[in-house]
Amino acid sequence: MSDPTANLRHGFGKRRSLHHVTITNGDRSRTFSFRPWVLGSVAACVGVFAVGYLSATAYLVWRDDILAARDTERSQIEASYESRIAYLRAEIDRLASTQVFERRSVETMVDALIERQNQLTDNHARVRALLEKASTVGLTVTQALPLPAEKPSLPGSVLSFAPAGQSNLAIGGEPVPLPAGPLPSLGLRGSSSDIGVPQTEDLGAAPGPQADSGDLLGIGATLDQMLAENDRALDALAGTAEQGIRTLTAAIRPLGLDLSSLAEEGIGGPFVPLPASTFEERLSRAERAIAAYDVLRGAAQKLPLARPIRNVEVSSDFGPRLDPFLGTLAMHTGIDFKADQGTVIRAAGAGRVLTASYQGGYGNMVEIEHPGGLVTRYAHMSRILVSEGEEILAGEVVGRVGSTGRSTGPHLHYEVRRNGTALDPSRFVIAGDRLAGVLVR
Numbered sequence: 001m002s003d004p005t006a007n008l009r010h011g012f013g014k015r016r017s018l019h020h021v022t023i024t025n026g027d028r029s030r031t032f033s034f035r036p037w038v039l040g041s042v043a044a045c046v047g048v049f050a051v052g053y054l055s056a057t058a059y060l061v062w063r064d065d066i067l068a069a070r071d072t073e074r075s076q077i078e079a080s081y082e083s084r085i086a087y088l089r090a091e092i093d094r095l096a097s098t099q100v101f102e103r104r105s106v107e108t109m110v111d112a113l114i115e116r117q118n119q120l121t122d123n124h125a126r127v128r129a130l131l132e133k134a135s136t137v138g139l140t141v142t143q144a145l146p147l148p149a150e151k152p153s154l155p156g157s158v159l160s161f162a163p164a165g166q167s168n169l170a171i172g173g174e175p176v177p178l179p180a181g182p183l184p185s186l187g188l189r190g191s192s193s194d195i196g197v198p199q200t201e202d203l204g205a206a207p208g209p210q211a212d213s214g215d216l217l218g219i220g221a222t223l224d225q226m227l228a229e230n231d232r233a234l235d236a237l238a239g240t241a242e243q244g245i246r247t248l249t250a251a252i253r254p255l256g257l258d259l260s261s262l263a264e265e266g267i268g269g270p271f272v273p274l275p276a277s278t279f280e281e282r283l284s285r286a287e288r289a290i291a292a293y294d295v296l297r298g299a300a301q302k303l304p305l306a307r308p309i310r311n312v313e314v315s316s317d318f319g320p321r322l323d324p325f326l327g328t329l330a331m332h333t334g335i336d337f338k339a340d341q342g343t344v345i346r347a348a349g350a351g352r353v354l355t356a357s358y359q360g361g362y363g364n365m366v367e368i369e370h371p372g373g374l375v376t377r378y379a380h381m382s383r384i385l386v387s388e389g390e391e392i393l394a395g396e397v398v399g400r401v402g403s404t405g406r407s408t409g410p411h412l413h414y415e416v417r418r419n420g421t422a423l424d425p426s427r428f429v430i431a432g433d434r435l436a437g438v439l440v441r
Helices: 004-010 036-136 216-255 279-301 425-434
Strands: 019-025 028-034 314-316 319-322 329-332 335-338 344-346 351-358 364-370 374-384 397-401 411-418 421-423
Touching: 036 216, 036 279, 216 279, 216 425, 335 425, 351 374, 364 397, 411 425, 421 425
Parallel strands: none
Antiparallel strands: 019 028, 314 335, 319 329, 335 411, 344 397, 351 364, 364 374, 374 397, 374 411, 411 421
16 A cells, blocks of 8 residues: 655655646637746746846947046046156156256366366476576575574684684784774774674475365365465565575675675666565566576675685784784784695685786785775785686685785785775675575585
């Protein structure tokens, strides 16, 4: 016997009969039978068609808006891209213009540096020529700027005499009446050992101007420093030459001579240094000072300033003394250099030989004429080695020491006269000692 409950469970969810559709038209009717899967397929096709239709309709409706949005987005992208391109082009143009400006600035700076370098080269050549000129006239520059310094004493600037208690047997010369009036101090040996010697000044150093370093790679600062060194060199040259002029004039002034009047170039008036600030002014000042120094030095070199015999003592000075033969007061018109027989005697200055012969109490004597009306006499020589009319230079040998004429022993009687008047030779010797480094021949 079958179980109805089991049949129901077995048939759950299944349709055993087909779906039927009946179409009635009047008295006619038709019935169609459909399987379930066919109806599902038809429904699915209808749904797909509806969805496609609705999608197509929506696309057609919204297509213009979509295209417009896409065009807008594309336009925005293109505008942004073009703006970026324009910015990059402007930046490139700015960089290019900056480079052009910087290049032109560098070219301008290089041109300025080249011009300054050419100026420096020209200035250096002019300074070097002036240095060579200074060297030829005996100027030596060792410091940067002239500054007053301590005044050192000059050794050998006064005449040397025999020690106290030692007899000076080598004297002589013609007795000359003393001038009227009170006699000077009766030391009877003169006073040249008491003559003071004018001092000289030295050169000190001072720092030069600092160069500005704000320039291309510091080259301008280097050029500024070199230009400043040129200025300091010119200042040193001018200062050295002016100091030499002061030394010359100070040494010659006690002799009562005017160097400017003795110069062949005919310069005149006191030398007054010009203030200088630019290179041209400094160069002009240095050239003027060196030229004046050269002229004055040349005039001084012609004066009888050198010692006729070196490294010997003076046995009798210029002035009143007891005559060695008569024992009375007489004027000694020169100074006596005690030296061994045959010692070389040299001309104290350049000039022309006036006398070269035996002259009474002077014995063998040479007389030389110098500029400014000065005449030097060299007496009591054993031999005369020059002839009358001969042009002679300072330092040339004129004879040898002897004891001819009115003499007590071998020595040189040395006189300096001006226009026939006897002058104190010690003043000329002292001036020559002081100028020994200046009047190097």
